[in-house]
Amino acid sequence: MEEKKKGKRISGFWIARIIAILLFAGGLCMIIVNSVRDEESPALIICGCFSIVIGFIVLMFTLLPLMQKGMIKLNKKIIEENKEDLQDLSTTQSEIMSKGVKNISKAAAEGVQEAKDTKYCMYCGKEINTNSRFCQYCGKEQK
Ligand SMILES: [Zn+2]
Incomplete structure (x- = not known):
């Protein structure tokens, strides 16, 4: 047709x-x-x-x-x-392109990881590792 x-x-x-x-x-x-x-x-x-x-x-x-x-x-x-x-x-x-995407996703993943792994000291307010019992700046124990 x-x-x-x-x-x-x-x-x-x-x-x-x-x-x-x-x-x-x-x-x-x-x-x-x-x-x-x-x-x-x-x-x-x-x-x-x-x-x-x-x-x-x-x-x-x-x-x-x-x-x-x-x-x-x-x-x-x-x-x-x-x-x-x-x-x-x-x-x-x-x-x-894929390198760029990889880098971006890597950075994002690292950012998420970092955000997950850090908290703020209850006493001095500085950024410290979630797992650490004592603040590395003021030395006070975290609860
Ligand atoms: Zn502290």
Whole structure:
């Protein structure tokens, strides 16, 4: 179903493209005929220019998807050619990222650990180890 739709769209583009080329060529012919003829015909020139402009615009529009396709192809090719470098880059990036995350989580864990392992002396208010019975600053016993 989808493939059929795609095929239809492409053929539509082709028809538009052919019409555009015909318009363009027709316009050129009109101008050439006009210049070859002894008598100048303004109508022919106007018609010719009009056809060329319309043909050109239609051609541009029909070529747009083709150009996009080309760009995508080019990008793919560039990516394909630099695959190893890109992989290296992404590996390095992810390494940096994971290192950063590790450091942050380590710091957080240490912080939690520290917070858990310390208390404040009942007498002098200084930070001391939870497990220590005596304050290392004032020497008083903790209850
Ligand atoms: Zn103390």
